[in-house]
Amino acid sequence: xxxxxxxxxxxxxxxxxxxxxxxxxxxxxxxxxxxxxxxxxxxxxxxxxxxxxxxxxxxxxxxxxxxxxxxxxxxxxxxxxxxxxxxxxxxxxxxxxxxxxxxxxxxxxxxxxxxxxxxxxxxxxxxxxxxxxxxxxxxxxxxxxxxxxxxxxxxxxxxxxxxxxxxxxxxxxxxxxxxxxxxxxxxxxxxxxxxxxxxxxxxxxxxxxxxxxxxxxxxxxxxxxxxxxxxxxxxxxxxxxxxxxxxxxxxxxxxxxxxxxxxxxxxxxxxxxxxxxxxxxxxxxxxxxxxxxxxxxxxxxxxxxxxxxxxxxxxxxxxxxxxxxxxxxxxxxxxxxxxxxxx
Amino acid sequence: xxxxxxxxxxxxxxxxxxxxxxxxxxxxxxxxxxxxxxxxxxxxxxxxxxxxxxxxxxxxxxxxxxxxxxxxxxxxxxxxxxxxxxxxxxxxxxxxxxxxxxxxxxxxxxxxxxxxxxxxxxxxxxxxxxxxxxxxxxxxxxxxxxxxxxxxxxxxxxxxxxxxxxxxxxxxxxxxxxxxxxxxxxxxxxxxxxxxxxxxxxxxxxxxxxxxxxxxxxxxxxxxxxxxxxxxxxxxxxxxxxxxxxxxxxxxxxxxxxxxxxxxxxxxxxxxxxxxxxxxxxxxxxxxxxxxxxxxxxxxxxxxxxxxxxxxxxxxxxxxxxxxxxxxxxxxxxxxxxxxxxxxxxxxxxxxxxxxxxxxxxxxxxxx
Numbered sequence: 001x002x003x004x005x006x007x008x009x010x011x012x013x014x015x016x017x018x019x020x021x022x023x024x025x026x027x028x029x030x031x032x033x034x035x036x037x038x039x040x041x042x043x044x045x046x047x048x049x050x051x052x053x054x055x056x057x058x059x060x061x062x063x064x065x066x067x068x069x070x071x072x073x074x075x076x077x078x079x080x081x082x083x084x085x086x087x088x089x090x091x092x093x094x095x096x097x098x099x100x101x102x103x104x105x106x107x108x109x110x111x112x113x114x115x116x117x118x119x120x121x122x123x124x125x126x127x128x129x130x131x132x133x134x135x136x137x138x139x140x141x142x143x144x145x146x147x148x149x150x151x152x153x154x155x156x157x158x159x160x161x162x163x164x165x166x167x168x169x170x171x172x173x174x175x176x177x178x179x180x181x182x183x184x185x186x187x188x189x190x191x192x193x194x195x196x197x198x199x200x201x202x203x204x205x206x207x208x209x210x211x212x213x214x215x216x217x218x219x220x221x222x223x224x225x226x227x228x229x230x231x232x233x234x235x236x237x238x239x240x241x242x243x244x245x246x247x248x249x250x251x252x253x254x255x256x257x258x259x260x261x262x263x264x265x266x267x268x269x270x271x272x273x274x275x276x277x278x279x280x281x282x283x284x285x286x287x288x289x290x291x292x293x294x295x296x297x298x299x300x301x302x303x304x305x306x307x308x309x310x311x312x313x314x315x316x317x318x319x320x321x322x323x324x325x326x327x328x329x330x331x332x333x334x335x336x337x338x339x340x341x342x343x
Numbered sequence: 344x345x346x347x348x349x350x351x352x353x354x355x356x357x358x359x360x361x362x363x364x365x366x367x368x369x370x371x372x373x374x375x376x377x378x379x380x381x382x383x384x385x386x387x388x389x390x391x392x393x394x395x396x397x398x399x400x401x402x403x404x405x406x407x408x409x410x411x412x413x414x415x416x417x418x419x420x421x422x423x424x425x426x427x428x429x430x431x432x433x434x435x436x437x438x439x440x441x442x443x444x445x446x447x448x449x450x451x452x453x454x455x456x457x458x459x460x461x462x463x464x465x466x467x468x469x470x471x472x473x474x475x476x477x478x479x480x481x482x483x484x485x486x487x488x489x490x491x492x493x494x495x496x497x498x499x500x501x502x503x504x505x506x507x508x509x510x511x512x513x514x515x516x517x518x519x520x521x522x523x524x525x526x527x528x529x530x531x532x533x534x535x536x537x538x539x540x541x542x543x544x545x546x547x548x549x550x551x552x553x554x555x556x557x558x559x560x561x562x563x564x565x566x567x568x569x570x571x572x573x574x575x576x577x578x579x580x581x582x583x584x585x586x587x588x589x590x591x592x593x594x595x596x597x598x599x600x601x602x603x604x605x606x607x608x609x610x611x612x613x614x615x616x617x618x619x620x621x622x623x624x625x626x627x628x629x630x631x632x633x634x635x636x637x638x639x640x641x642x643x644x645x646x647x648x649x650x651x652x653x654x655x656x657x658x659x660x661x662x663x664x665x666x667x668x669x670x671x672x673x674x675x676x677x678x679x680x681x682x683x684x685x686x687x688x689x690x691x692x693x694x695x696x697x698x699x700x701x702x703x704x705x706x707x708x709x710x711x
Contacts, residue, residue, distance in 0.1 A: 017446070017449075194459060318702070323386070323388050324387060325353060325357075325360075325388065325389055325392060325569075327388020327389065327392050328388060329385070329386060329388050329700075330701060330702020331702075332700055332702060335680050335681055
């Protein structure tokens, strides 16, 4: 019996889909190519940045390349609004204004563009935020896949609300505002025709109102993160790394909808690594945890909020899951989202 | 959730563990053959909760891990050709061949696509007659029926632009190889439930009798595994060696006769090299002569392409359960899911990847 295995040569001179997936590969690309070129200072990578000279303002920008353009629970238009509004909200920012940039493929049916723009308008008015500037480019057929959108948002921070990825502290309760795994599985199921569309719709929605109900507890809200690409696993790892704290999560308390669990089982996906677009994870001082949970549950979009774990003084930077059968395992940073182009 | 929550109940898990502690009077070594079972065991930490002395040995049952290097190199050679659309299940895309992997080929411009069923590849071939569509048909007895159906459908449609690169493997011959090894430590097997859902367990009966080894057909949920282990330990403790079926909700003794007949119509048994284990007689499936026109290796003339493996990682010892991933000097350092040296670190069902994902630390070594 031979006991050998090859050592392959790895490609590292090309951009791979995994570089855009929000996991380890994305972090490598940022650290090795993007940030050094910009002379970016070291420090946590936040969902939205403070505007220099204006400590009450935050800014965020995001591109949207989701395929397909339309999926149960949303489309690229509403997603482009919600994604940026939510990034602002994760720094305690309420949206003030958005800009919208469109890159359109030659030959795109105008009816699709109209539908997407109507959705942008509806989502923006639903989030009480005006779209104040924009740009449109058209490229030849094949240069983009139908349409790519980019939104930039400015937000004004709620008084005393200063959540940061580096803000979690031992003793904090970890709350999740709603169920996980819906967006990624809805998009995948639609794209691949897997037949889960009847049971699973994206959770795409604005989250700033949920953040606003936490305003009375502002000083106790230490960190917020919406687990988009890379899912909850990436979000928990990022906060643990940037806050230099340990995290313990209870598998039995994770709200995974039954159809999502079934789809993930069938496809070999981990619900913890599947993208979300309508929930956030909140690190709240233990003394305020019950009040925060009640506040989140007072809004329809927070009715499924749950306390899923706590920040611990041990194993800084590590996320540990208490499994259903009572053992412990480490939740690692995903290498890369297994589902490309989900937002 | 009906039929899922019932098999993940913490209280029932605790009761099964207590029962196992009460039954086990001495150390026993049990192999779970299937990578899906390895994943559940490690993911849930079940192997660390078992009573002292009950040791799980992780078997070779990850179809991605055992796919021979030359099959992968042949896949890359075909995928790199102009006019070819190469389709595969997603977990094969990152498995390293000698020089590259399918994902990197795609980044360089090859038309490599993930499909969720071989029928998708057939539909693609029907829709794109100007392209040669190739499907990478790997896996155990579990995936063979669907792949056979795809070939039958392509034949029915008269598709001249669809072919399959076949590297199917069969479980019982691998079990025999392990049992014949004088160093074999395995005292009982958990057989893979989904393989038996197709094949049944009749072929395991002579194996169990000849080698005096209990074999328990087992499912994939935490409670399935705990119950499978309990049934195996009960047999070991009472000196019995039989085939038992824990997975009664999915498996019958005769398996699925329709699926088996489709497989035997399209495929025939052949010798096959297993990555890490070498050539095993009558351990694989290949297309019968009647369907040889759908053989991608023949169509693209890559059958003579042979790969040379060199000893960089201990995948073979891991696939046979002789060593643990954490025993490997490269584990977690030079070999991670980001830079896998071998297939067991690539596939979600690979033992090394399961250990790494669960944060298992390498075995401490002296500085000598």
